[in-house]
Amino acid sequence: MFDNTHAHITTWVIAIILFFVAVGLHNAGKKKGMKVVHMILRLFDLLIILTGALLFWKHQGINPALYGIKGLVGIWVIGMFEMILVRLNKGKSTKMFWIQLIIALIIVLYLGLRLPLGLNFLG
Helix, strand or coil: CCCHHHHHHHHHHHHHHHHHHHHHHHHCCCHHHHHHHHHHHHHHHHHHHHHHHHHHHHCCCCCHHHHHHHHHHHHHHHHHHHHHHHHHHHCCCCHHHHHHHHHHHHHHHHHHHHCCCCCCCCC
């Protein structure tokens, strides 16, 4: 049977890789390639939201408040991916968005590993 947890983790890992590939392409001056990777990243953003929502609904009896917070912080991470890439493309400063991305990633990873559906080696 299809396991939503593995699908969710896989989409996150691929999205993070795509994000850094897009940043690397921008830094290499390959803006056309960056746009293509950015569009693929947006598809994975939708898949992340879909798989996360499915997990939330399937396991809503297990600590729904913290999983709700994790979901909101996950959307914050996706928003920072988008803001950084768009601002890079426009040649604007991204420092504050990188700081927010790092903070949000730490929070979402901590919650994801700490909550019952995670690996729980932090618990």
